[in-house]
Amino acid sequence: MRFIASAVLALLATLAGQSYGADGSDLPSPAALAETMMLARYSAGFEARMRISSVGPDGKQSTPFKVAVVGQIDSQRERLAISGISPPSIRDHSYAAERTADGRIRVIEYGARLPADLLEIEPTTRVFDSALVVWDMLAPWWHWPKQISGGVDHVDGRDCQNIRSVTNAGTPPIPEVVSCVDAKTRLPWRTQLFDRQHILLRTISTRRTMRMESGAVAVRRLTIADADRTVTDVDVYSGDEHYAISAATFAALDYAHPAAGQAAP
Amino acid sequence: MNLFGFALGNLYRRPARSSLTIAAISLGVASIVALTSIAWGFEASWQRANDARGTDLIVTRLASENAMPSPFLADKLQATLKGYPHVQEVVGLLSEMLSVGDNAPPVFVFGWEYRSYLWQHLRLIDGHLPANDTDADIVLGSLAAELLHKKVGDSVEIEGRQFLIRGIFDSPAVVENGAVVMTLTLAQQITDKPGKVNILNIKLDDHASDSVIDDFKTRVRETLPGYLAITSGELVRKNAVVRISKAMSNATTLIASLVGALVVFNTMLMSINERTREIGLLLALGWQRQTIVKLIVSESVVLSLAGGLAGILIGIAIAGGLEHVELMRGKIEAVFSMPFLIAILGLSVVLGVAGGLYPALKAARMLPSQALRQE
Numbered sequence: 001m002r003f004i005a006s007a008v009l010a011l012l013a014t015l016a017g018q019s020y021g022a023d024g025s026d027l028p029s030p031a032a033l034a035e036t037m038m039l040a041r042y043s044a045g046f047e048a049r050m051r052i053s054s055v056g057p058d059g060k061q062s063t064p065f066k067v068a069v070v071g072q073i074d075s076q077r078e079r080l081a082i083s084g085i086s087p088p089s090i091r092d093h094s095y096a097a098e099r100t101a102d103g104r105i106r107v108i109e110y111g112a113r114l115p116a117d118l119l120e121i122e123p124t125t126r127v128f129d130s131a132l133v134v135w136d137m138l139a140p141w142w143h144w145p146k147q148i149s150g151g152v153d154h155v156d157g158r159d160c161q162n163i164r165s166v167t168n169a170g171t172p173p174i175p176e177v178v179s180c181v182d183a184k185t186r187l188p189w190r191t192q193l194f195d196r197q198h199i200l201l202r203t204i205s206t207r208r209t210m211r212m213e214s215g216a217v218a219v220r221r222l223t224i225a226d227a228d229r230t231v232t233d234v235d236v237y238s239g240d241e242h243y244a245i246s247a248a249t250f251a252a253l254d255y256a257h258p259a260a261g262q263a264a265p
Numbered sequence: 266m267n268l269f270g271f272a273l274g275n276l277y278r279r280p281a282r283s284s285l286t287i288a289a290i291s292l293g294v295a296s297i298v299a300l301t302s303i304a305w306g307f308e309a310s311w312q313r314a315n316d317a318r319g320t321d322l323i324v325t326r327l328a329s330e331n332a333m334p335s336p337f338l339a340d341k342l343q344a345t346l347k348g349y350p351h352v353q354e355v356v357g358l359l360s361e362m363l364s365v366g367d368n369a370p371p372v373f374v375f376g377w378e379y380r381s382y383l384w385q386h387l388r389l390i391d392g393h394l395p396a397n398d399t400d401a402d403i404v405l406g407s408l409a410a411e412l413l414h415k416k417v418g419d420s421v422e423i424e425g426r427q428f429l430i431r432g433i434f435d436s437p438a439v440v441e442n443g444a445v446v447m448t449l450t451l452a453q454q455i456t457d458k459p460g461k462v463n464i465l466n467i468k469l470d471d472h473a474s475d476s477v478i479d480d481f482k483t484r485v486r487e488t489l490p491g492y493l494a495i496t497s498g499e500l501v502r503k504n505a506v507v508r509i510s511k512a513m514s515n516a517t518t519l520i521a522s523l524v525g526a527l528v529v530f531n532t533m534l535m536s537i538n539e540r541t542r543e544i545g546l547l548l549a550l551g552w553q554r555q556t557i558v559k560l561i562v563s564e565s566v567v568l569s570l571a572g573g574l575a576g577i578l579i580g581i582a583i584a585g586g587l588e589h590v591e592l593m594r595g596k597i598e599a600v601f602s603m604p605f606l607i608a609i610l611g612l613s614v615v616l617g618v619a620g621g622l623y624p625a626l627k628a629a630r631m632l633p634s635q636a637l638r639q640e
Contacts, residue, residue: 066424085424088425091425237362240336240461244338
């Protein structure tokens with residue numbers, strides 16, 4: 001019953017789950033909390049439909065667009081498919097992403113004609129040029145071995161526990177993430193992503209939540225504030241906690257070769 | 266001049282204070298009336314929508330607290346339910362709140378099984394119902410057509426797909442008048458929920474009694490884990506939006522009542538302090554203490570009654586106005602019941618008595634000799 005919580009969690013990297021205990025007094029260690037956050041994302045299949053709108057640093061609003069995000073996350077695989085709904089210019093454009101066995105995030109961009117319109121792209125690619133980043137949506141930092149407690153913090157008047165996730169393995173696009181997690185609901189009220197020079201790249205903040213059929217609390221609306229002061233609102237307007245994954249859902253991942261820029265059946 | 270006339274005269278002597286007190290009470294009462302009527306209207310509208318469709322029972326997911334229950338696969342469940350005694354039809358319904366076009370506010374989009382009984386209660390104003398199950402045709406409620414500035418033959422974009430408007434209808438339920446209706450198959454396609462519905466509508470035959478309905482509910486509870494059979498009224502009462510709006514209206518009633526009583530209390534206490542010499546004179550002239558109490562309480566009751574009456578009128582106007590605000594049209598409907606309005610007026614009188622009682626007793630306890638010495 002953690003499906004939608006995991007859905008929105010995985011998809012927005014700011015997720016929901018069930019409570020630790022009735023009073024929440026026994027705060028887990030950062031590693032344990034990170035593991036719980038990871039487990040909470042497990043889902044046999046979910047779909048979330050989102051309306052995304054951005055306001056640039058000059059105050060100019062870009063054309064809002066809608067996407068559907070389908071996900072399947074368990075101990076064996078973590079994969080997402082992101083499809084444009086509207087406007088028509090993004091209608092036949094999609095992304096598929098997965099976490100590979102070596103912990104890398106692999107992202108495929110494709111069009112209506114598979115496998116012809118298929119290209120492996122950088123995991124930090126922004127979804128339809130918005131602030132929504134495919135890499136963030138899979139929240140790979142919960143898998144990193146180094147999780148450090150950052151103490152208790154308050155975000156928008158809500159208590160949360162800071163966890164600093166750090167990795168040096170390979171060349172991850174983001175080596176450091178600081179999440180302020182509500183230990184009771186396991187919602188990250190704020191997620192900050194830093195580069196190697198510890199420069200803040202973007203902040204993901206939970207604005208509104210919703211209670212799902214399972215009873216879990218999930219993110220309904222979040223804001224992504226970019227370093228360049230672009231602010232993007234992501235509003236989940238529809239969803240399905242029990243989405244039936246079909247063979248076609250992640251076909252793009254099966255078609256694509258791991259090597260960038262290559263396509264094959 | 267009788268006592269009531271005397272009380273009215275006292276209020277008339279201080280028009281600014283009396284008017285402000287009446288205004289404060291009326292605002293509190295208006296908020297109670299507006300919020301409560303909208304909460305009731307929301308419940309009544311959904312109830313009417315379900316009743317108008319002719320649905321006897323609804324089968325849905327057990328734990329759902331959302332505005333619409335979570336979607337579930339209907340096929341097997343539908344087949345099982347069709348085998349239950351007295352069941353005439355089992356019809357799936359899928360509903361979503363979606364934006365139609367670029368700048369329009371979201372509206373309810375209903376997907377109903379093609380040619381099922383759900384369509385029969387719609388009164389077509391113009392055009393036709395969808396001609397088949399899969400063509401991209403929809404019908405609009407009259408309010409939705411007005412809001413979206415659309416007519417038969419126009420097209421609208423829903424979830425990235427273009428739909429032709431085949432007809433415009435009127436329904437007994439405002440929630441349907443503000444909605445887009447398409448076939449279930451189309452709704453499932455555009456929301457990527459193949460085979461899924463929010464609820465299953467059960468239509469029983471004419472021989473079904475209350476005990477049949479109870480048996481149906483028990484059977485679903487015992488044999489279909491995770492599902493629940495309820496009447497449309499029960500579904501509406503379980504609806505989170507209905508429960509929240511009712512809770513808000515109850516909280517408003519409580520707060521407005523406390524504020525109203527305090528306003529009357531403050532006004533009458535100030536009035537007593539200013540009129541100490543006058544009250545002392547009345548007592549010296551032989552007025553009984555009981556008469557002084559009656560006078561002060563009468564003044565406070567007149568104030569709260571006037572505030573209550575004004576508040577009811579303002580509340581009705583606010584709720585009626587909100588119904589016509591672009592963002593709310595087709596989504597809310599105010600329902601006023603005469604017993605409720607009379608009860609609100611009664612509440613105003615109680616507030617007047619409660620707020621005026623202590624000042625009245627204080628005035629009645631004065632000694633004429635002391636009161637007359639007061640500057």
